[in-house]
Amino acid sequence: xxxxxxxxxxxxxxxxxxxxxxxxxxxxxxxxxxxxxxxxxxxxxxxxxxxxxxxxxxxxxxxxxxxxxxxxxxxxxxxxxxxxxxxxxxxxxxxxxxxxxxxxxxxxxxxxxxxxxxxxxxxxxxxxxxxxxxxxxxxxxxxxxxxxxxxxxxxxxxxxxxxxxxxxxxxxxxxxxxxxxxxxxxxxxxxxxxxxxxxxxxxxxxxxxxxxxxxxxxxxxxxxxxxxxxxxxxxxxxxxxxxxxxxxxxxxxxxxxxxxxxxxxxxxxxxxxxxxxxxxxxxxxxxxxxxxxxxxxxxxxxxxxxxxxxxxxxxxxxxxxxxxxxxxxxxxxxxxxxxxxxxxxxxxxxxxxxxxxxxxxxxxxxxxxxxxxxxxxxxxxxxxxxxxxxxxxxxxxxxxxxxxxxxxxxxxxxxxxxxxxxxxxxxxxxxxxxxxxxxxxxxxxxxxxxxxxxxxxxxxxxxxxxxxxxxxxxxxxxxxxxxxxxxxxxxxxxxxxxxxxxxxxxxxxxxxxxxxxxxxxxxxxxxxxxxxxxxxxxxxxxxxxxxxxxxxxxxxxxxxxxxxxxxxxxxxxxxxxx
Amino acid sequence: xxxxxxxxxxxxxxxxxxxxxxxxxxxxxxxxxxxxxxxxxxxxxxxxxxxxxxxxxxxxxxxxxxxxxxxxxxxxxxxxxxxxxxxxxxxxxxxxxxxxxxxxxxxxxxxxxxxxxxxxxxxxxxxxxxxxxxxxxxxxxxxxxxxxxxxxxxxxxxxxxxxxxxxxxxxxxxxxxxxxxxxxxxxxxxxxxxxxxxxxxxxxxxxxxxxxxxxxxxxxxxxxxxxxxxxxxxxxxxxxxxxxxxxxxxxxxxxxxxxxxxxxxxxxxxxxxxxxxxxxxxxxxxxxxxxxxxxxxxxxxxxxxxxxxxxxxxxxxxxxxxxxxxxxxxxxxxxxxxxxxxxxxxxxxxxxxxxxxxxxxxxxxxxxxxx
Ligand code: HEM
Numbered sequence: 001x002x003x004x005x006x007x008x009x010x011x012x013x014x015x016x017x018x019x020x021x022x023x024x025x026x027x028x029x030x031x032x033x034x035x036x037x038x039x040x041x042x043x044x045x046x047x048x049x050x051x052x053x054x055x056x057x058x059x060x061x062x063x064x065x066x067x068x069x070x071x072x073x074x075x076x077x078x079x080x081x082x083x084x085x086x087x088x089x090x091x092x093x094x095x096x097x098x099x100x101x102x103x104x105x106x107x108x109x110x111x112x113x114x115x116x117x118x119x120x121x122x123x124x125x126x127x128x129x130x131x132x133x134x135x136x137x138x139x140x141x142x143x144x145x146x147x148x149x150x151x152x153x154x155x156x157x158x159x160x161x162x163x164x165x166x167x168x169x170x171x172x173x174x175x176x177x178x179x180x181x182x183x184x185x186x187x188x189x190x191x192x193x194x195x196x197x198x199x200x201x202x203x204x205x206x207x208x209x210x211x212x213x214x215x216x217x218x219x220x221x222x223x224x225x226x227x228x229x230x231x232x233x234x235x236x237x238x239x240x241x242x243x244x245x246x247x248x249x250x251x252x253x254x255x256x257x258x259x260x261x262x263x264x265x266x267x268x269x270x271x272x273x274x275x276x277x278x279x280x281x282x283x284x285x286x287x288x289x290x291x292x293x294x295x296x297x298x299x300x301x302x303x304x305x306x307x308x309x310x311x312x313x314x315x316x317x318x319x320x321x322x323x324x325x326x327x328x329x330x331x332x333x334x335x336x337x338x339x340x341x342x343x344x345x346x347x348x349x350x351x352x353x354x355x356x357x358x359x360x361x362x363x364x365x366x367x368x369x370x371x372x373x374x375x376x377x378x379x380x381x382x383x384x385x386x387x388x389x390x391x392x393x394x395x396x397x398x399x400x401x402x403x404x405x406x407x408x409x410x411x412x413x414x415x416x417x418x419x420x421x422x423x424x425x426x427x428x429x430x431x432x433x434x435x436x437x438x439x440x441x442x443x444x445x446x447x448x449x450x451x452x453x454x455x456x457x458x459x460x461x462x463x464x465x466x467x468x469x470x471x472x473x474x475x476x477x478x479x480x481x482x483x484x485x486x487x488x489x490x491x492x493x494x495x496x497x498x499x500x501x502x503x504x505x506x507x508x509x510x511x512x513x514x515x516x517x518x519x520x521x522x523x524x525x526x527x528x529x530x531x532x533x534x535x536x537x538x539x540x541x542x543x544x545x546x547x548x549x550x551x552x553x554x555x556x557x558x559x560x561x562x563x564x565x566x567x568x569x570x571x572x573x574x575x576x577x578x
Numbered sequence: 579x580x581x582x583x584x585x586x587x588x589x590x591x592x593x594x595x596x597x598x599x600x601x602x603x604x605x606x607x608x609x610x611x612x613x614x615x616x617x618x619x620x621x622x623x624x625x626x627x628x629x630x631x632x633x634x635x636x637x638x639x640x641x642x643x644x645x646x647x648x649x650x651x652x653x654x655x656x657x658x659x660x661x662x663x664x665x666x667x668x669x670x671x672x673x674x675x676x677x678x679x680x681x682x683x684x685x686x687x688x689x690x691x692x693x694x695x696x697x698x699x700x701x702x703x704x705x706x707x708x709x710x711x712x713x714x715x716x717x718x719x720x721x722x723x724x725x726x727x728x729x730x731x732x733x734x735x736x737x738x739x740x741x742x743x744x745x746x747x748x749x750x751x752x753x754x755x756x757x758x759x760x761x762x763x764x765x766x767x768x769x770x771x772x773x774x775x776x777x778x779x780x781x782x783x784x785x786x787x788x789x790x791x792x793x794x795x796x797x798x799x800x801x802x803x804x805x806x807x808x809x810x811x812x813x814x815x816x817x818x819x820x821x822x823x824x825x826x827x828x829x830x831x832x833x834x835x836x837x838x839x840x841x842x843x844x845x846x847x848x849x850x851x852x853x854x855x856x857x858x859x860x861x862x863x864x865x866x867x868x869x870x871x872x873x874x875x876x877x878x879x880x881x882x883x884x885x886x887x888x889x890x891x892x893x894x895x896x897x898x899x900x901x902x903x904x905x906x907x908x909x910x911x912x913x914x915x916x917x918x919x920x921x922x923x924x925x926x927x928x929x930x931x932x933x934x935x936x937x938x939x940x941x942x943x944x945x946x947x948x949x
Contacts, residue, residue, distance in 0.1 A: 028899055055900040059893055063911075066889040066918070073882040073926070080877060108877050157658040216875070225872065306870045317872045475872040483874065487861045494854045498895075521658075533660045540658045549658070 025502055025526045027131040027138075027199055029055055052119065053126035061120040068116050072107030075099065079106060121213060128206050135199050143193035145186035146506035150522035153506075155533035157540045158520045163547040165517050168509035171546040172521075175539065176505060189508035198526075201496025208490035215482035222256065224248040224476045231324045231341045231469040235263035238314070238474065258314040258476060262290035265300075267321055267468040271396050279350055279396055286318055286470045303472075313476050320471030322346045322353055323379055325403050326463040329359050332456045337362040337373075341467040344379050345423050350393035353379040356425045357405070357460070360414055366456045372414070374425045375460060376406040391444075403462045406442045407433040407453055433457065502526050505539060509547075516550060519543070589712035590771075596705035597726055601761050603698035604754050610691030611677065611751035617687060618679025618834060671815055673836040677748045691750055692740065698754075699737060702730040702761075718788045721927060725764035729757045732796040739800070744844070745836050752803055783866035790859040794852045795919060798891075801848035802916035805909045808841035812906060842909070846898060849912060853891055860884050883922035890915035 039046075051057050076084035085105050089096040103110030150156050161168065169190055176183035176192040183192035226243035228236055236242055238260050265287040272280045285304040291297065292311055301309045308315040324341035331337050337359055344355035359373035380393035383402040391404050411429035433441035433453055443451040445462040452459045503525040512518040521543070523536040678684030706727050710717040717723045736753050739746045814832045817824050824832070835841065863884065868874040875881060894911040897903035903911075 026899075055896065056902070059896045059900050059903060062889055062893040062896060066886045066893065069882055069886050069889070072877055073879040073886075077877065151661075154663050155660050156663075157660045159658040308869065308872070315872065319872070473872045477873075480868070480874060484861075484865075487857075487864075491854055491858050491861070494857060498850045498854060533662045537658075537660045540660065544658055 025504065025524070027134045027203075029053060029127060029131070049126065052123050053130075058120070058123050058127065061116060061123060064116050065120060068107070068113050071104055072113075075104050075107070077105060077107065079108070117213075121210060124206055124210060128203060128210075132203055135196075135203065138199075139196065142184050143182060143191040143504055145191050146189035146508050146522075150189075150506055150508055150520040153522035153524050155524075155536050156520065156522035157536065158518065159540075159544065159549045160512065160516045160518055161544075161547040162550050163517055165509040165511055168517060168519055168543070168547045169507065172507035172509070172543055175542055175546075176507070179539070181505065188510050189506050192505045192507075193503070194505075195500050195502035197496050198500040198502045199497075201493040201498075201500065203493070205490050205493030205497055208486045208493055212483050212486035212490065215479040215486060219249075219477045219479035219483065221249040221251040222476075222478050224252050224256065226474050227319070227471060228474065229320075229343055229469055229471045230264045231343055232264050232266055232467045233341075235261060236472075237261040243474075256476065258312040259294060260290060260292050260296070260311045260314070262288045262301075262309075262316070264288050264470055267470045269321060269396065269468070281396070284318060284321060313478055315475050315477075317473045317475065318470055319473045320346075322351060322469055322471075323381060323398070323401075324467040324469045325377075325379055325401070326465045326467060327357055327375075327403075328461045328463060329357070329363070329373060329458065330461075331363055331458040332366045337458075341465075341469075342377065343422075343469045344377060348393070349396065351381050351396045352391065352393040355379075355423045358412055358414070358422070358425070360412065363458070365409065371409050372412045373458075374408040374410075374412055374427075374430055376408070376425060378404040381466075398466055401447060401466055403445045404442065405445065405451055405460060406440055407451070407460070409433060409457065501531055503532050503535070505536065507543065517547070519547060586712045586714070589708050593705045593708035593712060594765075596701050596708060597761065597765060600698045600702035600705055601758065601765070603694055603701060604758050604761070607691045607694035607698055608751070608754045608758060610687050610694055611754060614677045614684045614688035614691055615751060617684035618675075618677055618681045671837040671839070673745060673840050674748075674832075674834040676745075677751065677834055679830075679834050688747065688750070691754075692747070695733065695750060695754060696737060699730065699733045702726065702733070706730050716785050716788065718792065720768075720770040722764050722768040722770045724792070724923075725760055725768055728792050728795060729760040729764075731792050732799050733757055735793075735796045735800055745840065746800070746804075746844075748807075748835055749800065749803055753800075783862055783869065787859060787862040787866050790855055790862065794856045794859055795923070797848055797852040798856075798916050798919055801845050801852075802913060804841050804845035804848065805912045805916075807835055808838055808845055809906065809909055811835050811841055812838040812909075814838075842905070845909070845912060849891060849915075850895060853895065856888060856891065860888055879926050880922065883918060883926055887915060887918040887922055890918050 076088050078085050088105075092099075099105055103112065107113055147153070151158070163171075165188070169185060169188075172190045173183055173185060176190060179194070181192035181194045182196075183190055185191075224246070225248070226246035228242060228244055230236055238257050240246060240254055240257070267284075267286045269284050270282045272278050272282055283304070285302055287300065287302055288309075289298050289300050290309065290311065291299070303309045303316060303318045305318055308317045310316075322344055324343040326341045327339070328336055329338040338357070342355060342357050344353035346353050355377050357373075357375040357377055363371055363373055365371045378391045380391055380400075380402050381397060382393050382395035382399040384390060384392045384394045391402070408425070408427065408430040410431045413426045413429055435441045435454065441454060445451055447462055447464040447466065450459050450461040503523055505521065505523050508520045509517055521536060521540050523532040525532040676685075676688070678688045706717050706723075709723060709726070713719065717727050733753065736746060736749060810828075811832050814824055814828055815838050836844070860881075863881070864874040867876070867878075867881070890911065894908055894915050897908040897911050
């Protein structure tokens, strides 16, 4: 009985009636059918480009990107934890080569992962450029004129008024302009549009994504990252040779290293003394003095966990700490052949530590022959169990320090050309010192105690002074500022894109058949939103005050039988009946 | 020092008592919601079927388009009303009456349930607050604290939506059920004595990053609920539209929910509204990682899963603007995205180790994050 039932079926007829009312309300690419082209190379290239920059493919690439990121979080990654990868290789001798082939140990730099995001970003650029032009065009142009039948729009209202049509249109134009709509008069109606910032936000967001990607890539290419362990009182100059280990991006050169140097004054660590989390670190901080450039002014700084020292492009992070007992080694004649703080590596949360004391030069055995000495060392800051003598620390602070040593002599093979860890001893050419029972010669020492080697071979003293060391990571990364800027713009753009509604409003005022002015208003949003009818109601209310209603014609004047079923008036009246 | 420790311990005690009380009140609320649903079930409203029968579709003109009425001879001038029409091609089903199904007693129980939920929320909030005071830091240093904070925030989001007069009352039963499960898990499996954080966790970026992460999670959670309900209601409407006869349980249950279009729209709004905040959360996390670990982004499992979640939600938002992907397909994407969020919290903590994991000992503890 009513034309409104057809509203539920998507009809092309209706789209035609709406004309271009909804056109260009967004700049999203048009969906094109994926049928294959028949036109040579150019046709194919064009087809491929269209596909790549379509919303459908962008969506698929996004989904692929998230799927592709998953394996990297479940399989050990070389870039994150190389030892875990080695472990994995040992345990899975069939799987590991397959993983290798697929790049699964390096997902985020693998060919296929890169392919996904590079395609996504090409698609993104291919999408942004035309959308930007289109949007500029929309800004230059004007909101499209009113569709023929405003009552067809998702939100509309109508009333009859005694005011002249021209007066109503002028009032509507003024009202919409005052409400910051872009409004103009087309024919018998005012056309207005608002919320262009949505599109701006959306474009900015997508552009910011590109800026962030470039900044990130740039940062990776020029990045450098090195570690250095420094005992209290020692210093560091920022040159390649000083690092314990060093990694850098492909385009990094040595000249890129920020020139500076620093000296560690003191490390302070405090720990929870009681409660279930006993031993948990509370503060970690290092006091240091530093100087920028070759002969910069000396300054002091406090470096804490989470609070790096920034010098130019470089940041100095405090990343680890441990103890460095000071030991003195004497030969058989009592001459000092070695005296230094020996940094030891922590093995657990209570800083049970391990390392090696190496005496490379200057030692002669009782026979007068040149030899090297090596001591395997274990250290606990708080000795646990004097009954069993187990070298396990009970607490991370220096409450009851004990040093345990095993003694060796011979050739440490330090100059064999192979780089050696300072924490390990190559015992292949070393001989054990033996005690009276013929066992390996070893002893537990408290500060100030000395272990005397058998047969007048000398002695080693655990000095009262136990130093601490701090491990630093020195990172230099450019592009972080751009990435951050991009991120801020991305969030702002996204917010605009998601919270601003782009919508159009039309107001038509014409003289009806009975000479009374009929006002019709309609609103159209890009997405169906409750805001559009709300705002339309507001506007209608304001306009109504300037063009007050007059009573409807009586039933005999406008009976449903006489009215044209496609007449907007009738459609509304019919709606009113429900 | 010892005095302070004692007050802290008693605060922690108070916190535990409050959390347990909140659980008790949530349980009462749960029963009240059940009563609301049960009492409502007697009224068999079949609005959907009615709306879907051909010829009845004009029900869409919810607001009468009466312009000027004549009442008793005097002209009563009314402001023009806005007529709202559903978009072309979408079904036009009215929203259900809510869990009480139009039953007055049911409605009363529903109101009682909401009052109880408010009370339980206040108790849980107090529990979270005293916990925070007892440890002198934000209450999210471990999974126990994270869980109690998360469930409290989720209920807070629900109550806020109610206060904003959004049509979400029907969510109450499901939400309290899940909150009870969550709190039960927290006090039994995840309970951790109150204590302070390791130094890596002292940073104001932590406060920003984790509080927004929790808020986003809570809102995504509500969005996911609405999405699931949308899927049910949508297939129900489809069945009816195709002349099918859904079971009486489905009818009784689904008729009371808002229309599928409303649920879909609500889920979208909720998800879209927090997406920028989620973006911000990840960026805040990156800034924090830059300070704590010397790199902004390192594909640590937690970072990776935040990224996956982000891309999945971006995919969902895209899907809603892509032809052929709207509706159910987009809804599945939204659910997948929420599953990523859940996995990032529970899965990554339990199955994957990384810098964020708490289990790290030794040097790792210096640089690890609590959850
Ligand atoms: C790096 C990958 C991308 C991400 C993370 C991303 C993210 C987003 C997000 C979150 C939105 C939602 C904003 C809104 O609904 O208004 C959006 C909208 C949009 N994106 Fe992307 N996008 C990406 C790539 C692309 C690509 C490659 C295209 C081109 C085909 C594209 C075209 C669009 C369009 C046209 C919209 C607006 C849709 C609308 O009007 O609702 N995006 N994008």
